[in-house]
Amino acid sequence: MRILSLASEIAHAIQRHAKSDAVVSKDGTINYFQLKYLSICFQEFAQQQGLSSNDVIAYCGSNSRDRLAFFLGGLLGAYIPALLPISSGSPFLDTFLFSIDAKMLISEVTEASSIPQWTPTDAKRSSSGTMIVQDRSVSHISFTSGTLGHPRIIHVSADAVLEFCDWFCHYIPLSSNDRWAEPGNITSDLAITNTILRFFCGAAFIDVSTEDFPRLSSHFAENRVSIVRSTPRAAEILLASNRRRQLKTTALRLIGFGGDQLTSNTVFRMMNELSGDITFINTYGKAEIAGILSIYCWERGAKFAQYDGCVSVGQFVPGVEAESGVSFCDSSELVVQSRRNAILIKNLLSGEIIQTERKTKSAMATGDLVRKYDEFLYVVGRVDREVTRHGYQVNLDKLGTIVSELLKERSAAVLIKERLILLVEAPPDVDVKTILSSMMPYYLVPDKVIFEKQLPVNRSGKIDINQCKIIAESAI
Structure with a gap:
């Protein structure tokens, strides 16, 4: 079984991959701005150490709230027992490690001499x-x-x-x-x-x-x-x-x-x-x-x-x-x-x-x-999606949700040049305006319907309203 200080091991991988996107401060504090680099660094570390999701990794430190070891285990899929703070010289440590068949013991952050400095200019690039x-x-x-x-x-x-x-x-x-x-x-x-x-x-x-x-x-x-x-x-x-x-x-x-x-x-x-x-x-x-x-x-x-x-x-x-x-x-x-x-x-x-x-x-x-x-x-x-239409207050987000429920298709509503535009994931042969006219008040019926194979989404998987506006503006 190996005993490693995780910070110093990971720091070398960070230097190779991260540049300005994942950086470490001069006092040894690790700052991750892009989680994809965190994944790359830990996966490389795991490969070098021969770790897999079948391994048990133990964590030992004086600070019970230091969760750095859990990042490694989470990305590997390895099991990390939630240990109480135990010092490395504890007489109970060897018995405990043997009982759980630990492949690795990770100590708390102790080395920072080889870790690059972090500056605010690095943060602004992310x-x-x-x-x-x-x-x-x-x-x-x-x-x-x-x-x-x-x-x-x-x-x-x-x-x-x-x-x-x-x-x-x-x-x-x-x-x-x-x-x-x-x-x-x-x-x-x-x-x-x-x-x-x-x-x-x-x-x-x-x-x-x-x-x-x-x-x-x-x-x-x-x-x-x-x-x-x-x-x-x-x-x-x-x-x-x-x-x-x-x-x-x-x-x-x-x-x-x-x-x-x-x-x-x-x-x-x-x-x-x-x-x-x-x-x-x-x-x-x-x-x-x-x-x-x-x-x-x-x-x-x-x-x-x-x-x-x-x-x-x-x-x-x-x-x-x-x-x-x-x-x-x-x-x-x-x-x-x-x-x-x-x-x-x-x-x-x-x-x-x-x-x-x-x-x-x-x-x-x-x-x-x-x-x-x-x-x-x-x-x-x-x-900021609350608008007035024909004297009535209308929330475009709520309107998009209601239409999605009625049509059983995803939709988004935007207001372009005082015109209500509806974007919907439905076949072009569906008469959406007629359907909505029979089920909704007149001030909620769109002026134009745009059919899209798939509505644009942002990185969180939600409908990207800004991109929908661009599509609507180009269509009118």
């Missing part, structure tokens, strides 16, 4: 991803969110994140026996909280690339995936691949969604067409919050909360306080007051620190419109 900072004096985790083209860096208390992870892992529950798959881009906004969660509990990370999408259910079955963090689009792909191959994904026990406007139709189809005792969760959160804000959980076959064709995001998790902001008809902007809020929000392009004007420094206007119905929370859309 637009999205996750940076993990473990500073011995001021511990925080920094997230960057750049899916919508406005990259920001957000510093959040590491204690708050770890407290949330501990609560969430017990709520679900999650463990190191789980195998976690996440269709989509590993550096997307969707991965921000999920990455911390899965590495916190030591769950194995099962890679899912775009090449795996046509055979998604097979990929999950072959890799014994137990947890899937998904978007509605990825769920549709899973259903399509499952129908073609008729495979039983018996290991799958949890499917989680990230607060998108998840339609009831998608959930009904998943409950009917997927096998096994599956639990579903739908959550709502922001990159500026250390963890999710609300969560809704239901079992396969059970009745679930829905309103206007959408599934609820449930109720607020413990420790989250919120209030209603500016009202828009039957919905209002959600304003969060929580100790889990970001310390500050910084625009990476201008370096400007955005200060809140509210009395409570931790208050943050989310920009999301929500509605409460039967004590459950529903995300309606974005504040």
Whole structure:
């Protein structure tokens, strides 16, 4: 069995691959801006050390909250027991390592002499991803969110994140026996909280690339995936691949969604067409919050909360306080007051620190419109997607969701030069305007319908409204 200091081993791989995208500070703190480089570095390290998903890796350190070892185990799929802090000279250590048949013992970060320095200019070259900072004096985790083209860096208390992870892992529950798959881009906004969660509990990370999408259910079955963090689009792909191959994904026990406007139709189809005792969760959160804000959980076959064709995001998790902001008809902007809020929000392009004007420094206007119905929370859309049409207030996000539920096809609504344009994934021979005219009030009927084989999506797997606007502008 080998005993290694993980930081010094990984630092050499980082120097070879990362350049400005994954960097390490001069005090030995590791900062990861692009998770793909993290994966490359750990995989190379594992190959050099002859490690595989069948190995047991032990972790020993004086700081029980140092989760660096879990990154390695998560990416390898190796089992890492959650050890109590044990010093390397402990008389119990050898007995413990022998009892679990450990192939490797990883000590805490001890060497930093060969690690390159980190400068702010390096950080500005990255637009999205996750940076993990473990500073011995001021511990925080920094997230960057750049899916919508406005990259920001957000510093959040590491204690708050770890407290949330501990609560969430017990709520679900999650463990190191789980195998976690996440269709989509590993550096997307969707991965921000999920990455911390899965590495916190030591769950194995099962890679899912775009090449795996046509055979998604097979990929999950072959890799014994137990947890899937998904978007509605990825769920549709899973259903399509499952129908073609008729495979039983018996290991799958949890499917989680990230607060998108998840339609009831998608959930009904998943409950009917997927096998096994599956639990579903739908959550709502922001990159500026250390963890999710609300969560809704239901079992396969059970009745679930829905309103206007959408599934609820449930109720607020413990420790989250919120209030209603500016009202828009039957919905209002959600304003969060929580100790889990970001310390500050910084625009990476201008370096400007955005200060809140509210009395409570931790208050943050989310920009999301929500509605409460039967004590459950529903995300309606974005504040900046609220428009006036024929004297009525219309939320374009909500309209797109309603149309998607009516047509059983994905759609998006945009307003171009005062004209309501609907983009829909449907055959051109479908008379969408006539169908909608018979089912919706006149002010919701689009002026023009554009048929697309597939609507553009961003890195989080959500419909890319900016790209939809470009398509609509070119069509009128």
